Amino acid sequence: MSVLPTSSSQTAFYNNPQIRSVIYQVILTLALGYFFYLIVSNTLANMQSRGIQSGFAFLDSTAGFDILMSLIPYDATYTYGRTFLVGILNTILVSTISIVLATIVGFIIGVSFFSQNWLIRTLARIYVETFRNIPLLLQIFFWYFAVLSSLPGARQSLSIGEVIFLNVRGLYLPDLIAEAAAGYVYAAMAFAIVGVWLVKRWAKKRQDLTGQQFPVFPVSLAMLIVIPVLALVLTDMPFQWEFPVLRGFNYSGGITVIPELIALAISLTIYTGAFIGEAVRAGVQSVPHGQTEAARSIGLKERQIMKLIIVPQAMRVITPILNSEYQSLVKNSTLATAIGYPDLFTVFVGTTLNQTGQAIEIVFMTMAVYLLFNMIISVVMNLFNRKVALVSR
Amino acid sequence: MRTFQPSPSKPAPLMSVGVLAWFKNNLFSSVPNTLATIFIMIILANVLPGFFDWLLFSANWSGETQDDCVKDGACWVFINAWSKQFFYGSYPSEQLWRVNLCLIMLLLTVLGSFFVNKDLREKLFVPLFLALPFISILLLNGSWIGLEPVTTDYWGGFSLNIFLAAASIIVAFPMGFLWALGRRSQMPIARSVSIILIEFFRGVPVLALFFMGSVMLPLFFPEGTNVDKLLRVWIVLTLFMSGYMAEVFRGGFNAIPQGQYEAADALGLGYWQKTMLIILPQVIKISMPNILATFVMLFKNTSFLMIIGIFEILSTTQAALSNSYWLGGHAEEGYLFVAAVFWMVCFGMSMIASSIERKLNTSHKN
Numbered sequence: 001m002s003v004l005p006t007s008s009s010q011t012a013f014y015n016n017p018q019i020r021s022v023i024y025q026v027i028l029t030l031a032l033g034y035f036f037y038l039i040v041s042n043t044l045a046n047m048q049s050r051g052i053q054s055g056f057a058f059l060d061s062t063a064g065f066d067i068l069m070s071l072i073p074y075d076a077t078y079t080y081g082r083t084f085l086v087g088i089l090n091t092i093l094v095s096t097i098s099i100v101l102a103t104i105v106g107f108i109i110g111v112s113f114f115s116q117n118w119l120i121r122t123l124a125r126i127y128v129e130t131f132r133n134i135p136l137l138l139q140i141f142f143w144y145f146a147v148l149s150s151l152p153g154a155r156q157s158l159s160i161g162e163v164i165f166l167n168v169r170g171l172y173l174p175d176l177i178a179e180a181a182a183g184y185v186y187a188a189m190a191f192a193i194v195g196v197w198l199v200k201r202w203a204k205k206r207q208d209l210t211g212q213q214f215p216v217f218p219v220s221l222a223m224l225i226v227i228p229v230l231a232l233v234l235t236d237m238p239f240q241w242e243f244p245v246l247r248g249f250n251y252s253g254g255i256t257v258i259p260e261l262i263a264l265a266i267s268l269t270i271y272t273g274a275f276i277g278e279a280v281r282a283g284v285q286s287v288p289h290g291q292t293e294a295a296r297s298i299g300l301k302e303r304q305i306m307k308l309i310i311v312p313q314a315m316r317v318i319t320p321i322l323n324s325e326y327q328s329l330v331k332n333s334t335l336a337t338a339i340g341y342p343d344l345f346t347v348f349v350g351t352t353l354n355q356t357g358q359a360i361e362i363v364f365m366t367m368a369v370y371l372l373f374n375m376i377i378s379v380v381m382n383l384f385n386r387k388v389a390l391v392s393r
Numbered sequence: 394m395r396t397f398q399p400s401p402s403k404p405a406p407l408m409s410v411g412v413l414a415w416f417k418n419n420l421f422s423s424v425p426n427t428l429a430t431i432f433i434m435i436i437l438a439n440v441l442p443g444f445f446d447w448l449l450f451s452a453n454w455s456g457e458t459q460d461d462c463v464k465d466g467a468c469w470v471f472i473n474a475w476s477k478q479f480f481y482g483s484y485p486s487e488q489l490w491r492v493n494l495c496l497i498m499l500l501l502t503v504l505g506s507f508f509v510n511k512d513l514r515e516k517l518f519v520p521l522f523l524a525l526p527f528i529s530i531l532l533l534n535g536s537w538i539g540l541e542p543v544t545t546d547y548w549g550g551f552s553l554n555i556f557l558a559a560a561s562i563i564v565a566f567p568m569g570f571l572w573a574l575g576r577r578s579q580m581p582i583a584r585s586v587s588i589i590l591i592e593f594f595r596g597v598p599v600l601a602l603f604f605m606g607s608v609m610l611p612l613f614f615p616e617g618t619n620v621d622k623l624l625r626v627w628i629v630l631t632l633f634m635s636g637y638m639a640e641v642f643r644g645g646f647n648a649i650p651q652g653q654y655e656a657a658d659a660l661g662l663g664y665w666q667k668t669m670l671i672i673l674p675q676v677i678k679i680s681m682p683n684i685l686a687t688f689v690m691l692f693k694n695t696s697f698l699m700i701i702g703i704f705e706i707l708s709t710t711q712a713a714l715s716n717s718y719w720l721g722g723h724a725e726e727g728y729l730f731v732a733a734v735f736w737m738v739c740f741g742m743s744m745i746a747s748s749i750e751r752k753l754n755t756s757h758k759n
Contacts, residue, residue, distance in 0.1 A: 025582040118419035133739035135696040146724040331598035359608040
């Protein structure tokens with residue numbers, strides 16, 4: 001005689017989703033715990049047998065190697081900890097230059113997609129399709145080994161007005177040396193910027209209240225130029241140019257930009273610029289055409305339509321993509337190690353790791369720095385995104 | 394009676410249809426436009442003839458050694474002489490059929506899965522895909538199946554780029570899907586583990602991961618284990634790719650209407666039935682363009698492997714450039730060739746991606 005279940009609540013305990021999820025998680029935790037136990041015990045055993053000391057004491061010992069380029073004072077007598085700092089600053093330098101230039105290039109390319117001119121449109125498409133489909137490392141090699149190394153030597157340097165020189169050893173720019181009174185000029189610049197911000201606020205308020213428009217752009221431009229120039233004249237030019245001069249076989253004085261930095265910045269700019277250009281195109285295209293028609297029908301001029309209607313809406317699509325492009329640019333700057341630009345990766349994971357053998361500490365420190373950079377970019381771009389995101393009232 | 398006599402129709406105005414109109418609208422529509430056109434034309438006229446002359450007309454096409462490059466154009470003899478290395482690395486010449494066989498199997502599996510019906514695809518091609526990396530390893534190495542052993546030191550060239558990218562994405566596909574599921578899951582431990590994995594492998598430069606693979610991974614294994622270099626690279630590429638695939642799948646999950654889950658629940662489907670039968674097919678369909686874009690990124694990133702000393706196509710090129718018989722400065726030709734090879738593959742895939750995108754995009758146009 002068969003017995004029927006008395007009620008439906010008599011399901012097996014392992015079929016209860018809640019109990020099941022607890023079981024799954026216990027299994028997952030145990031598996032992960034065992035995995036990490038294996039790794040840690042293996043690593044400790046391996047380190048002991050190879051005689052590797054763990055810990056961060058190596059950061060205080062003398063590095064004993066030179067670095068091609070440094071933004072802070074550095075020579076072979078400084079510590080390994082200092083090499084970490086030098087590397088971070090060099091990474092920040094190349095990333096900042098490339099992010100600024102790639103954004104400019106990208107926006108120009110992106111806007112060119114909507115040009116009336118067929119040639120400009122086609123060139124923009126060719127640019128994007130060419131450079132985003134070629135590996136970045138190859139582009140770096142091309143600029144470094146094929147273009148920059150075929151530049152003339154120091155004595156046959158290419159020059160612009162005998163002030164800027166370009167040769168196989170790098171780019172030589174004049175340097176601006178500030179004297180004591182320069183502080184007044186800086187203060188005047190800050191004053192001008194604050195002034196522009198105030199004028200803009202006042203103009204917007206007035207337009208909201210009365211509908212009268214104020215020529216903000218020409219006035220701001222005039223303020224930004226006139227006030228610092230006035231300060232320059234009043235303080236009797238507290239700046240001096242230092243020009244690069246050919247001495248012996250090379251130039252000295254001024255600012256020297258090493259070819260590794262030039263090659264890396266050019267290729268990062270061109271590569272990321274192609275991606276940003278595509279993002280800008282997608283952003284502008286995502287704004288429905290009805291928006292333009294509506295703007296025309298209320299009598300806005302074409303330039304105002306672009307500035308007030310299209311761009312703010314396109315930015316909502318563009319900003320998240322910009323965020324990920326900036327992050328990948330910073331990560332891609334590690335390719336510097338292929339041509340020897342002394343960024344964090346080349347200096348720290350390359351030379352310092354080779355000399356000290358502290359693989360785990362160094363790799364984790366480096367990864368942490370890149371994760372931190374990514375987080376900073378993410379936070380900044382999210383703040384910006386909040387500003388451009390749709391405000392629903 | 395007067396009848397209506399239509400006057401003969403006039404031809405369309407010269408400036409509103411046809412070639413001239415196209416020129417007027419697209420090149421000379423306004424004064425700045427005309428100036429831009431003239432400016433670009435002048436630049437192109439100055440640059441292009443010289444470039445094509447170097448590339449094609451004065452180039453050296455036939456010969457064996459560097460001395461055959463007598464004309465001042467490009468020296469394609471260089472590419473010709475090294476073409477085997479560029480594609481196969483130093484794999485033994487008489488064993489090349491194994492590499493070709495693997496490539497053909499890969500191509501047939503990819504193409505085949507597009508043309509067979511759904512049943513055959515799920516029963517035969519999906520398992521075949523998952524088995525393919527292991528079959529290829531058996532075939533390429535050879536020592537386990539009685540062929541002449543070829544260690545991974547000899548594998549190289551562009552075929553290695555293809556194999557590494559394909560083998561990584563085949564494993565990363567299910568793994569990334571699992572991580573994406575974990576990220577959406579209600580279980581706090583599974584969710585946090587997935588988030589940490591995804592964010593770590595996406596946030597760290599792939600080069601740092603490669604270094605981790607080559608200097609740290611050996612420390613993780615028991616003493617005396619010798620892990621092959623390519624195996625370590627494969628592990629790293631797979632994990633890196635899984636992180637990106639998980640984010641792609643997450644985008645796909647977000648695009649699926651909540652009603653699909655509710656309908657599946659209402660039918661009484663269990664979690665895995667719901668996921669595999671209802672959600673996964675839709676997620677794959679929606680995220681196909683992004684999957685391809687991610688694959689293009691992975692494929693370009695395989696060139697980074699030259700930095701850790703894997704003989705893929707770019708490091709083969711560097712080696713050829715520093716060969717003592719070919720020191721005539723062939724960097725332009727070499728890089729242009731490698732760029733063209735990568736470009737064709739990547740551009741082809743992005744074309745496929747955008748055609749799928751167009752097919753899926755059924756919203757009304759602007």
